[in-house]
Amino acid sequence: MDPRLKSPSRLARLRRDLFGTPLDGAITIALLAALGAGAQALLNWALSRADWAVIQANSTLLAVGRYPMAQQWRLWLLTGLLCSATGASWGLLRRRSWPRNDRIAAGLLLAMALVVPAALELGLDVRARWWAIAGLLLLARWAAGRWSHRLPLICQKLWPLAWPGLYVLGLGLIGGGLGLQPVRTSQWGGLLLTLIEASFAIVLCFPLGIALALGRRSELPLLRWGSTIYIEFIRGAPLITLLFLGQNILGFLLPGGLAPDRVWRAAWVLTFFAAAYVAEAVRAGLTALPRGQVEAARSLGLNSLQTVLHVVLPQALRVALPATVGQFITLLQDTTLLSLIGLLDLLGTARAIMANPDFLGRNAEVYLVLAVLFWCCCAALGLGCRALEHRLNRHSSTASR
Amino acid sequence: MTQVSPLQAKDREPRAVMIEARNVEKWYPNGYHALRGVDLTVHQGEVVVIMGPSGSGKSTFLRTFNGLEEFQSGSIVIDGMALGNDLRQIGAVRREVGMVFQQFNLFPHLTVLDNLTLAPTLVRGRSKAQVQHQALELLERVGIHEQAHKYPGQLSGGQQQRVAIARSLCMEPRLMLFDEPTSALDPEMVQEVLLVMLELARGGMTMVVVTHELRFARQVADRVVLMAEGEVVEIAPPEQFFNTPQHPRSKQFLSQIS
Numbered sequence: 001m002d003p004r005l006k007s008p009s010r011l012a013r014l015r016r017d018l019f020g021t022p023l024d025g026a027i028t029i030a031l032l033a034a035l036g037a038g039a040q041a042l043l044n045w046a047l048s049r050a051d052w053a054v055i056q057a058n059s060t061l062l063a064v065g066r067y068p069m070a071q072q073w074r075l076w077l078l079t080g081l082l083c084s085a086t087g088a089s090w091g092l093l094r095r096r097s098w099p100r101n102d103r104i105a106a107g108l109l110l111a112m113a114l115v116v117p118a119a120l121e122l123g124l125d126v127r128a129r130w131w132a133i134a135g136l137l138l139l140a141r142w143a144a145g146r147w148s149h150r151l152p153l154i155c156q157k158l159w160p161l162a163w164p165g166l167y168v169l170g171l172g173l174i175g176g177g178l179g180l181q182p183v184r185t186s187q188w189g190g191l192l193l194t195l196i197e198a199s200f201a202i203v204l205c206f207p208l209g210i211a212l213a214l215g216r217r218s219e220l221p222l223l224r225w226g227s228t229i230y231i232e233f234i235r236g237a238p239l240i241t242l243l244f245l246g247q248n249i250l251g252f253l254l255p256g257g258l259a260p261d262r263v264w265r266a267a268w269v270l271t272f273f274a275a276a277y278v279a280e281a282v283r284a285g286l287t288a289l290p291r292g293q294v295e296a297a298r299s300l301g302l303n304s305l306q307t308v309l310h311v312v313l314p315q316a317l318r319v320a321l322p323a324t325v326g327q328f329i330t331l332l333q334d335t336t337l338l339s340l341i342g343l344l345d346l347l348g349t350a351r352a353i354m355a356n357p358d359f360l361g362r363n364a365e366v367y368l369v370l371a372v373l374f375w376c377c378c379a380a381l382g383l384g385c386r387a388l389e390h391r392l393n394r395h396s397s398t399a400s401r
Numbered sequence: 402m403t404q405v406s407p408l409q410a411k412d413r414e415p416r417a418v419m420i421e422a423r424n425v426e427k428w429y430p431n432g433y434h435a436l437r438g439v440d441l442t443v444h445q446g447e448v449v450v451i452m453g454p455s456g457s458g459k460s461t462f463l464r465t466f467n468g469l470e471e472f473q474s475g476s477i478v479i480d481g482m483a484l485g486n487d488l489r490q491i492g493a494v495r496r497e498v499g500m501v502f503q504q505f506n507l508f509p510h511l512t513v514l515d516n517l518t519l520a521p522t523l524v525r526g527r528s529k530a531q532v533q534h535q536a537l538e539l540l541e542r543v544g545i546h547e548q549a550h551k552y553p554g555q556l557s558g559g560q561q562q563r564v565a566i567a568r569s570l571c572m573e574p575r576l577m578l579f580d581e582p583t584s585a586l587d588p589e590m591v592q593e594v595l596l597v598m599l600e601l602a603r604g605g606m607t608m609v610v611v612t613h614e615l616r617f618a619r620q621v622a623d624r625v626v627l628m629a630e631g632e633v634v635e636i637a638p639p640e641q642f643f644n645t646p647q648h649p650r651s652k653q654f655l656s657q658i659s
C-alpha cells in the first residue's frame with residue numbers, strides 16, 4: 001500500500017509543521033522575512049555591485065594554478081575518467097532506480113555544466129568539454145544502473161578496487177613521467193593542489209588510522225604505548241605547528257624520496273595528522289564491539305588476523321564511519337592552512353590573486369567563490385560517504401526488531 | 402521430549418576420552434581464584450550437564466576447554482590434544498570444539514547463511530558452494546532454512562540461538578560446549594532450542610552443557626556435575642543427583658532451585 005495515501009497532503013502537512021500554533025507561525029514568518037532580506041541583499045550585491053571579472057580572468061589559475069597550458073589535456077582526461085568512475089559507482093549502487101534525490105542531483109549537475117562555464121565566459125571549446133564531462137557522468141550512471149546485473153558478480157564486487165588504481169593513474173597523469181612530460185609540484189596549484197593534498201591524506205590516513213587504533217588496543221605493550229603516544233602527541237599539537245615542523249624534519253624522517261619537496265611533505269603531515277583522529281574514531285568503534293563477537297570468532301577457529309578482518313573491522317568501521325567522514329571533511333578544509341606555509345592551494349592562489357593590483361578590493365567575490373567551491377567538495381564527499389554508509393548498514397536498516 | 406532415557410546403551414563398551422581435565426587451577430588477573438583444582442573426564446558421545454550457583458565458575462571451566470580462558474596449573478587434554486600455551490594446538494582444538502553462548506554472538510553484519518559458511522571456508526579452506534549446501538541442510542535441521550538470507554537482527558532469540566548452534570555444527574565439531582544457551586531467551590522460545598540440543602544428543606554428539614533446565618538435565622544428561630565456589634562438588638547420574646544427592650552443597654543447591 002502506498003503510505004502517502006494515508007498521510008495528509010503535502011500542503012496540509014506543511015501548514016501544520018510551520019503554522020501549528022500562533023507562536024510557530026510568528027517564528028516562521030520572522031525567519032522567512034529575515035531569509036528573504038538576506039537573499040535579496042546577496043542577490044543585489046552579486047548582480048549589481050560585485051564585479052566578477054576577477055573570477056573570469058583567473059578561473060584557470062584558481063582551478064589548476066600554474067599547470068602548463070599545453071599539458072592541461074591530461075587534467076581534462078583525468079576529470080573525464082573520474083566522472084565516469086563516479087557515475088559507474090553511483091549506478092552500481094542504485095541499479096535501475098532513479099530516486100528523487102538522484103534526479104535532483106542529476107538536474108543540478110546538468111544545470112551547473114551549463115551555467116558555470118557560461119558565467120565564467122569560457123571559450124566554446126572549453127564549454128563543450130564541461131558538457132561532455134557532465135554527460136559522461138550521467139551516461140555512466142545510467143549505463144551502469146541499466147546493465148550492471150549482466151556483469152558477473154565478481155566484477156561488481158571488485159569494482160571498488162578500481163578506485164585506488166584510478167588514483168595512482170591520476171597522480172601519474174598529473175605529475176608526468178613514463179613518457180609524459182613531467183610537471184613539477186611547484187606548478188600545481190589552486191583547486192587541483194587542494195584536491196591532491198586532501199585526497200592523498202584521506203586515502204592514506206584511513207588505513208594508518210585503523211592500524212593505530214588496533215595498535216592502541218594491542219596486547220603487545222610496545223605497540224600499545226607507541227600508538228598511544230603517537231595519537232596523543234598529534235592530537236595535542238595544532239596542525240599549523242606540525243605543518244611547519246614537517247617542512248623542516250620530514251625530509252630526514254621519511255625514507256628515500258617519499259617527501260621530496262614541500263608539497264609532498266605537507267601531504268604527509270596532513271596524513272599523519274588525520275590518522276590520529278581517524279584512529280580515535282575507529283577505537284570508538286572497536287570499543288562498541290561486544291566481547292562475545294571476538295570470542296565467537298575465536299571459538300570457531302578463526303585466527304587473530306581472520307577475526308580482525310572478517311568480524312571486528314567490518315563492524316567497528318560501520319560505527320566509526322560517521323565520525324571518520326566528519327574527519328575527512330575537516331581535513332579538506334584544513335588544507336587551507338597550506339597557504340600559510342607558502343603553498344599555492346586554493347586559498348594561497350586566491351590570496352595571490354587578491355594581491356594583484358588589477359583586482360584590488362575584489363576580496364568578497366573571491367572569498368565567496370572559494371566558500372562555494374569548498375562547500376561543493378564537502379557536499380560531494382559527504383554524499384558519497386552517506387551512500388556508502390547506507391549500503392554498509394543494510395543489515396540494521398532492514399532489521400525488524 | 403517426554404520419555405527419553407539417558408542413553409545407557411553407550412555405556413557398554415569403553416569409549417574414547419574426549420575431555421580429560423586434571424586438577425585445573427585458574428586465577429583471574431585480578432587475583433580471584435576461580436577454579437580450585439577441578440577434575441572432569443568426559444567420554445565420547447556423553448552428555449554432561451554442569452550446574453551450580455551463579456559465580457561458581459561454570460562458565461570459566463567450560464571456557465578453558467576451547468582456550469577462551471587460560472589456566473595456571475593442572476592439565477586439560479581435548480580429544481588427545483593437550484591445551485597449553487602452544488597457539489597452534491589451541492587452533493587445532495578450536496576447530497574440533499563448537500561453542501554456543503548465552504548471548505548467541507551471531508555476526509550481525511553477515512546473513513544467516515554467511516554466519517554459517519564463514520568459518521568453514523576460512524578455517525578449513527573448503528569451497529564456498531560446498532559449504533553453502535551443507536549450511537542449508539543444517540539450517541533445515543534446526544528448522545530455519547527459510548531465513549537463510551536474513552540478517553540475525555531480523556530473527557527472534559530462539560531462532561538466533563538455533564542459528565548459532567548450526568553455525569558451530571557447520572565446522573563439524575567432535576565436541577559441543579553450551580554455556581547457558583537458553584538463559585537469555587523468552588520462556589516460550591526455550592523449548593525450540595532444547596529440542597535441537599536433544600536431537601543433537603540423540604545423534605551421538607559429545608556435549609558439555611551449563612544450564613539450569615532441570616528437565617533437560619534429567620532427560621538428556623548422562624551425568625550431572627555440581628560446581629560450587631570453583632570446585633566440582635559432586636558428579637552423578639541424573640536420577641541419583643536429583644533424588645539422592647550426596648553432598649550438602651548439592652542438597653542446598655537443589656532446595657534453592659526447586
Ligand SMILES: Nc1ncnc2c1ncn2[C@@H]1O[C@H](COP(=O)(O)OP(=O)(O)O)[C@@H](O)[C@H]1O
Pocket residue numbers: 429430431433435453454455456457458459460461462
Ligand atoms: N574476567 C574476570 N575477571 C575477574 N573475575 C572474574 C572474571 N570473570 C569471572 N570472574 C569471577 O569468577 C567467578 C566465576 O565466574 P563464572 O565462571 O562466570 O561463574 P558462573 O558461570 O558459574 O556463573 C565469579 O565470581 C566471577 O565474578
Ligand SMILES: [Mg+2]
Pocket residue numbers: 459460461581
Ligand atoms: Mg556463567
